[in-house]
Amino acid sequence: MLSARNVAETEARAIAEKVQELGPWFHNYEIASGIWTNPAGQFPGIDYPLGRWQLIEPLLPDVKGKSCLDVGCSSGFFSLKLKELGAAYVLGIDFEQQPQAIEQAQFAARTLGLDVDFRIMSAYDLATLARKFDVILFMGLFYHLRHPLVALEAAHAVCAGSMIFQTITMPHKKKLSELDPATITNVHRDSSTMSDDRFPALRFVEGTLDGDVTCWFIPNLQAVAAMLRSCGFQPGQVTFTTEKEIIVSCTLVK
Numbered sequence: 001m002l003s004a005r006n007v008a009e010t011e012a013r014a015i016a017e018k019v020q021e022l023g024p025w026f027h028n029y030e031i032a033s034g035i036w037t038n039p040a041g042q043f044p045g046i047d048y049p050l051g052r053w054q055l056i057e058p059l060l061p062d063v064k065g066k067s068c069l070d071v072g073c074s075s076g077f078f079s080l081k082l083k084e085l086g087a088a089y090v091l092g093i094d095f096e097q098q099p100q101a102i103e104q105a106q107f108a109a110r111t112l113g114l115d116v117d118f119r120i121m122s123a124y125d126l127a128t129l130a131r132k133f134d135v136i137l138f139m140g141l142f143y144h145l146r147h148p149l150v151a152l153e154a155a156h157a158v159c160a161g162s163m164i165f166q167t168i169t170m171p172h173k174k175k176l177s178e179l180d181p182a183t184i185t186n187v188h189r190d191s192s193t194m195s196d197d198r199f200p201a202l203r204f205v206e207g208t209l210d211g212d213v214t215c216w217f218i219p220n221l222q223a224v225a226a227m228l229r230s231c232g233f234q235p236g237q238v239t240f241t242t243e244k245e246i247i248v249s250c251t252l253v254k
Contacts, residue, residue: 002084003112004030015111022104027075031111037075037104049077052166055239056139059164059249063087066134071123071155072141076105076116082135083114091133093121123151132160139166139247144214152231156252163233163250166241170203170220174240178222200226221246229253 007015015032019025027049028038038046056078064086070079073092083090094101105118123141136159142148155163179198187193200223209215219227224246225235233250240246 001030001080001112003080003114004032004035005113006033018107022100022107025075025104026101027077029075029077029080029108031108037108052139052241053078053081055241055247056137056164056166057081059237059239059247060085061135061162063135066161067091067132068135068137069093069126069133069155069158070137071126071151072139072144073105073118073137074101074140076101076108076118078137078139079105079116079118080108080112080114082137083116087135089117091117091119091129093119093123093126095120095122124154126151126154127157129158131158133158134161136163138163142167142219143209143217146216148217149227149231152227152233156232159233159252161252163252164247165224165228165233165250166245166247167224168215168218168245169224170201170218171244172221172240172246174243176221176225176238178225198222224248 012032012035016035019031019035019037024042025037026044028036028046030036063082065088067089068082068087070090070092073079073094076092079090079092092105102118102120109116109118123145124147136155138155145151177198179193179196183193193199201220202223203218205215205218228235228248228250232253234253235248235250237249238246
């Protein structure tokens with residue numbers, strides 16, 4: 001982190017001990033000079049989330065003076081980076097999957113001297129915030145939700161500008177090819193359209209996905225675009241991080 005500062009030996013020891021106490025951390029970043037949150041590189045690895053940030057940052061609008069919401073913020077890296085970029089207000093929320101994540105993020109914010117608001121909150125409850133955000137991050141969350149469209153609609157309710165959306169997907173060739181909208185406006189169950197590989201589709205995971213019991217839905221690329229549109233977001237620039245993942249920069253459809 002750019003805000004990581006040099007600290008005296010006694011403080012450094014206290015910080016390192018607290019990092020250990022709060023572990024494991026999903027995000028690895030420098031919380032003070034020479035002190036990292038996941039130095040052993042436990043899953044998802046020592047380079048995460050820096051590699052993801054390098055893909056996300058070019059998609060962001062200028063956030064200086066703006067309000068930002070990080071939905072599913074985990075250990076807080078992306079929220080903290082938004083603040084470093086000059087955002088006026090940043091709120092990071094997480095719920096259930098990583099019970100210690102918010103405490104980690106709050107500790108990191110204090111240690112780095114960054115004024116970021118971290119709260120335990122469900123993505124389904126965003127409307128209770130009763131305010132709008134210029135920029136929303138909705139990453140690493142969709143496939144963990146039992147009611148993903150409810151959460152996307154909740155994000156739409158508090159969005160005043162743009163959203164960066166990321167999800168795992170079914171295997172693809174790093175190209176989004178969609179059917180003619182006229183073809184899928186009124187679909188018949190027995191039509192060949194329904195079995196076309198370009199038709200929006202979700203796979204439901206009843207058990208585990210690669211050992212993860214918290215994954216429920218895996219969309220194809222077309223479903224990602226269709227669901228975003230159905231929830232009031234217009235997909236824009238697309239980044240294919242791998243052949244099983246996608247990042248989409250969206251604008252709000254008013």
